[in-house]
Structures are given as structure tokens and as C-alpha cells.
Amino acid sequence: MSLRYFDNLLKSLYTVARMNEPAKPDWEKIAAMPEFQALLKAKRRFVVPCCIFFTIYYFSLLYLVGWHTEMVKKVVLGHLNIAYLFALSQFFMAWIIAFLYTKKSSKFDQQAAAFLDHAGFKK
Amino acid sequence: MAIGMFIAFVLVTLLITFFTAKKNSGSNAYFAAGRSIKGWQNGLAVAGDYMSAASFLGITGMIATAGYDGFMYSVGWLVAYLTVLLIVAEPLRNAGKYTMADLLAYRLNERPVRAAASLSTLTVSTFYMIAQMVGAAAIVKGLLPNVSFNVVAFTVGLLMIVYVVYGGMKGTTWVQIIKAILLMSGTIFLSFLVMKHYGFSFSKFFEAAAHVPSAGGVKNFLNPGMKFGSAINPWGPLDLVSLGLALVFGTAGLPHILVRFYTVPDAKTARISVVWAMVIIGTFYILTTFMGYGAATILNGKLPLDANMIAPTLAHELGGEVFFAFISAVAFATILAVVAGLTISASTSFAHDLYANVIRHGQHTAPHKEVRVARIASFVVGIIAILLAIVLQNMNVAFLVGLAFAVAASSNLPVIVLSIFWRRFTTTGAVAGILVGLISSITLIIISPAVMGIDAPGTAANKMHFIQHAAIFPLQNPGIVSIPLGFLAAIIGSLIRRDPRAEGMFGEFSVRAHTGLGSEKASDH
DSSP states (O other): OOHHHHHHHHHHHHHHHHHTSOOOOOHHHHHTSHHHHHHHHHHHHHHHHHHHHHHHHHHHHHHHHHHOHHHHTOEEETTEEHHHHHHHHHHHHHHHHHHHHHHHHHHHHHHHHHHHHHTTOOO | OHHHHHHHHHHHHHHHHHHHHHTOOSHHHHHHGGGOOOHHHHHHHHHHHHSOHIIIIIIHHHHHHHTHHHHHHHHHHHHHHHHIIIIIHHHHHHHOSSSHHHHHHTTSOHHHHHHHHHHHHHHHHHHHHHHHHHHHHHHHHHHOTTSOHHHHHHHHHHHHHHHHHHHHHHHHHHHHHHHHHHHHHHHHHHHHHHHHHTTTOHHHHHHHHHSEEETTEEEOTTSSOSSSOTTTOTTHHHHHHHHHHHHHHHGGGOHHHHGGGGSSSSHHHHHHHHHHHHHHHHHHHHHHHHHHHHHHHHTTTOOOSSGGGHHHHHHHHHHHHHHHHHHHHHHHHHHHHHHHHHHHHHHHHIIIIIIIIIITTTOOOOHHHHHHHHHHHHHHHHHHHHHHHHHTTTSOHHHHHHHHHHHIIIIIHHHHHHHHHOTTOOHHHHHHHHHHHHHHHHHHHHTSTTTBOOOOTTOOGGGSOSBOSOOSSOOSOOHHHHHHHHHHHHHHHHHHSOOHHHHHTHHHHHHHHHHOTTOOOOOOO
16 A cells, blocks of 8 residues: 555546546637638738738837938927827827727627537537 | 825725725635626726836926937837737637736646746846836935835835735735826826916917927927937937837736736626726826926926926926825825736746646645745745845836836747747747747846946946946847847747647637637636
8 A cells, every 4th residue: 555556546536537528629620610710810800900000100100200300300280290299199099999999809709609609619 | 294195095905905805715816806807997907007107207207308209108108008909918818817827838838838937927027026116215215305215115015015915916906996096187187287387278388398498408398309319329219119119019028917817707808908998098198298298398497306206396386285295195106006016916927837837747736725825925025025125226217117128028928929829839939939038138138228338437326337338239128139039039949849739739729719718707706
């Protein structure tokens, strides 16, 4: 009667317990379902352009401020110059993308729920 | 009076902490507030965790002294949330449990990945925390010249230990919410007073900002170039881009922000909370225009020497003693709350990643034991923070915060993104990415002008560079080099050898991460 005996007993008990578990779902097959692929594609088609857009929009501000300083010093509205207005517009750019994403993602949620339903998962 | 208001804040938050602590049972409650926080509440809490002393005191001071270039921090810190919203928040909530490492450990070999992720989490949190504690020192010197810094460090440290050890995530979340509301009220009122000073005329306000009398004649503070201009430093523009990279990609890698998304019931609420946070944080950063330029114009000629004291001084000038006391109390509360948020994320990572999964080999650890380890860890983290703050009280705050963002952007973000979107990502890649990002960003900062430089004789001890030698790396911010290095190491590490198990689990991971199937549910209590 050693610890090893006890350990083996536990292991066999564990194996027996595992045998009664339902079979694991075939995840590759589920992930390949057209509904899921459509969801991924829809998300990608929205998120990737958004990311590219905000990255370009943000870094073009830094680029202009850093390397075209004289140009962005031009006053265009009252006492406000291009540099300040462009910086301020970044806030609205971020808010608009966040707003659009929230609207769009309620559709993603529906798509995801429909897919899970079809794949046989109960919510 | 400032102390009285601060004590009122502490008493209210302590009451809430004890009240919520009563319901704190089990690890879900302790680490993730039972996943029962509402969207708007978590939005406020994220904002509370994010708007640190560096934001409130630091940016106001920077705009007041460096004009437009200080506003660049404001812009970057909001745009950063698009990365959180579009890429990180929902998959993290869906596939993880308590920490950032959960996301990586889903498909990869748990022990090395958790050890590496925990190392970078603890590093980022520690640098961020020291920055907050050191920031407290500056305020204390200005507000309470008679109180020694050691007393303050102990008070802040001990209070924070109480919040975290007793209140857990729920108590900490409520501290953040209250603090965010106070900070926003203070900011809105201070901006209101600035505009009142200018007769509520934007035209008069911006006219003043465009004509600030300075040593070298009248300066237009709306023009860029006073800090990052190529006329001041030929590397300035590149440093600005490098800083922008660290801000935009660092936020989505900050452990104390990421853990907040585990406190809500599902990914949809996580998304809503990011949007709430963006509205609050964006409004706050736009208002830094009024506080910063207001200080530059109204306090012209009598700006305090310590830039951190500019916002409280402006409050004193426009709102008198009472408002000065309120703003100072808000500044204390801010530091206290952010430090509490950092402590809980650091101790959670220690208990959940290092203790339960690395030291105990992932054998079953009773949840109450994990909570106990986390409580002990927060206690230890708190004590270490107090001691480090006392030892390092003369360090440059901007340098520490920059380090935290650069490390988060270089070591955490690349592996988070790759583990969500790249089937072939492997354990070797994750560990290599984290370590290379961590080591390269820290090394580059050590050899940058932030640490290295030759000071003129007679420079004050707390303004001197650590290493008296010309800087080897020309940029203050390492992001532009260390972020690509982090990505590169993660990609090369993954390409060296395939990991069939990780690839085989990508389907399951994707389904769960993008649909929320089987994600951690809110617990009733």
C-alpha cells in the first residue's frame, strides 16, 4: 500500500469518469460551417478597414505635425489652426467608429446566435 | 480642508468596500466582481483606472508649458481605445477567465506562457505603480509641505491594501467609479471656470492661447513644435511617432485595463463598457484643452515650478480655497484608486498564473486557496510598492509611465493579437515575443536620453540623469523599434517549429472567442 498504488487508483477512477463524458464536439468541422465562416468574414470586412483607416488617420496627424509643421500652423477658423482642428477631429473620428461598430456588432451578435443554434449548442 | 475632503472620500469608499466585501465569496466574486458589473459602471471604472495622475496633473501641466505638443498625449490616449474596442475586448472576455494569460494559455503550453505573461504583467504594473506613488510625492510637497512623503506613501499604500484585500474586484471597481465621477466633475467645473473667465467666448479663449507672453516674446501655444519640434531636437518628430505607437498599442496591453473586461457578464457588455469609457475619457481629454491653455494664459507669469501643481494652482486662482481643496482631494483619490486597480491586477496574475498554474503545475487548486494567495500577494505588492516609492521618490514620472506603456505595447499586444488571429502561433512564439518585447523596450529606455545624459554642473539631484554618459539610443520612447521587435520575435518563434496541438485547437478557440460559446458566466450571490 504505497502512494503509488493510491495514485494509480485515482488515475483509473479518472479514466472511468472520463468515459461517461459526452464525446468532444468536432471543432474543426464546426469552425468550418458556412455560418461561422460568414460571421468571421463579416467581422473582418468591418474591423480590418476600420483599423487601417484609424491608423492612417492618426499617424497622418503625427506625420504632418512632425514633418510639415509650417503647413499645419496655418490658421483656418478664428484663431484655430489646421493642427488643432485635425487633433480635435481625432476624437470625433474615434467616437464615430465606436458608434458604427456598436451598431454593426448587434448584427454580428444575431449572426453568432443563429450559428450556435444551427450548430446544436443550446444557449 | 483638502485633507478633510480626502478623508471624506476615503470613509465613503471604505464603507462601500466593507459592504461589498460581505458578499465577496468565491474566486469569481473576488477576482471578477462576480461578473456582475453593468456596462456603464464598467465604462466608468475603465475610465477611472485609465485617467491617472499622469493624465489629470501631467497633461494639464504639459499643455500649460509645452502648448499643442502636450495635447498630443490626449489624442493618443483616446484613439488607443479603438484598438481595445475593435480587436481585444470581446475575444478576451469570451475566451479568458481572470487574466491576460488566460487568452494565451487557451491553445498554448500553459506553464511557460503563463510564467512569461505574468512576468510582463508584474513588470508593467510595478512601473505604473511607482509612477503613481512618485506622482503623489509631488502633490504632497505642494499641498502639505509639513507632511513627509514617507507618511503619505504609507497611507496610500495601506488604504490600497485594505481596498484590495477586503474589497476584491468589486470593492476596487466601486472605488474607481466614485473616483471617475469626482474627477469628471472637477474637470468639467474647472473648464467651466476657465470659460467664465473668458466671458464664455471661445474666440477670446483661443485668442489668448494664440498670444501667450513668454520669455522670447509672444508665443502661439496652439502651434505645434514646443516639445517635439525638429528645431528643438532633430529626433523630435520621430519621437512623437514612437510615442504615438506606444500609446495606441500599449493601452490594449495594460493588464489593469484588460482585467476590467472580466467583471462584466458577457462580451456584449464588455463592448458597451468600452464605448462608455471612450465617451468619458474623450470628453475628459478634450477638456484638457481648457485646463491646459487656461493655465497657460490665466496663470501666465505665475506658473508653479512643479508642472504637476499647475492644475491645483489654476483651481485655486479661479475657485478659491474650497475648489483648490476639492481638486487636491480628487488628485489624491485618483492616485489611490489607480494604485488599487494596479494592485488587484498584479496580485490576480500572481495567484492565478504563477501560483495556481506554474508553481502548482495546474493541479486543482481550491478556489478559496487561490483567493487567499491573491490576498497575500496584494499585501506583499502593497508593501513593495510603498518601499519602492520611498526609495525611488525622485525618479522621473513621465519616464516610468512611458516605460509601462512601451513594455505593454511591445511585449503584451503582439502576443494578444497573434493568439487571437493566427492559427500557427505557438508557445515558443509567445514566450519569445513577450521576452524580446520586454527586454528590448527596457534596454532601449535605459540607453535613451531619458536615462543617459550629461548634466551641467549644479543640476538639482532630482533632475539629473541616472547615467552620466551621452545617450546611445536617440529617442525618448522605444516603441518604434521595440514593438516591431516584439511582433517579429513572436512570428519567427512560431515559424521555427509547428505546434500541431495549438493549430488543432484554433477552430475551437475561434468559435468560442467570436461567439462567446461557453464563456465564463455571471455568478449569483
